[in-house]
Amino acid sequence: MSDTHDAGHSGPIQTPKQLLSTVILAFVLPVFAIIGLVMYVTSGAKPASGSANPEQAVAQRIQKIGAVEIRDANRPLRAGEAVYQGQCAACHASGAAGAPKLGDAAAWAPRIQTGFEALVHSALKGKGAMPPQGGGDFNDTEIARGAAYMANAAGAKFEEPAAPAAEGAAAPAEGAAGG
Numbered sequence: 001m002s003d004t005h006d007a008g009h010s011g012p013i014q015t016p017k018q019l020l021s022t023v024i025l026a027f028v029l030p031v032f033a034i035i036g037l038v039m040y041v042t043s044g045a046k047p048a049s050g051s052a053n054p055e056q057a058v059a060q061r062i063q064k065i066g067a068v069e070i071r072d073a074n075r076p077l078r079a080g081e082a083v084y085q086g087q088c089a090a091c092h093a094s095g096a097a098g099a100p101k102l103g104d105a106a107a108w109a110p111r112i113q114t115g116f117e118a119l120v121h122s123a124l125k126g127k128g129a130m131p132p133q134g135g136g137d138f139n140d141t142e143i144a145r146g147a148a149y150m151a152n153a154a155g156a157k158f159e160e161p162a163a164p165a166a167e168g169a170a171a172p173a174e175g176a177a178g179g
Contacts, residue, residue, distance in 0.1 A: 077163050080149025083142045087133060092150060097129035100154070108154030116158045119151055120144045 013019050084092070084102070091099040100107035111119060123143050126132035133143050141161055148158040 077145070078138065078142050080145035080147075080152075080160050083138050083146030084149050087138055087143070088146050088150060091130065099130065100150075102150055103153045105154045108151060108156070112151050112154065112156045116144075116148065116151070116156075119147045119158075123147045 013022055078086070089102075091097060092102050095101045095104075100111065111122075120140075120143070122130070123133050123146070124140055138146070141163060144161045148156075148160045151158050
């Protein structure tokens with residue numbers, strides 16, 4: 001009776017070796033199948049989301065960190081008003097982030113009292129929410145001219161700085177003209 005009972009309930013796995021191979025096929029094989037599917041799905045080059053030009057997006061991601069920009073060192077320096085319009089007006093026209101507005105004598109008075117050199121130092125190195133302005137589109141003399149323009153609009157009497165090279169070249173020319 002037990003022989004017929006065992007024969008009716010027997011399955012395809014008869015030995016421990018068959019059990020081991022079944023376990024491997026049942027668990028390990030699906031894991032490799034999943035890994036293969038993931039590799040297949042992620043293998044294609046996909047453009048960044050929102051990128052209309054995938055080639056340009058790739059070029060931007062792999063571009064060099066630094067860049068060399070060659071400027072004309074002999075170009076004429078821009079006047080204070082031009083510097084204000086190009087660099088300073090973004091915040092000083094509207095008073096953004098606590099910047100004193102152009103022509104607001106009450107806001108500029110304590111800054112003017114610190115002197116022109118302190119104003120230029122603050123403009124070049126940054127102060128409060130204002131980032132450093134040195135090294136941008138304007139050189140240090142042009143930034144100083146912009147600071148003089150804004151302070152003078154609020155009642156100061158600062159002279160707009162001259163170009164350093166122009167001062168050295170102007171002195172011999174005056175001596176030659178006078179003699």
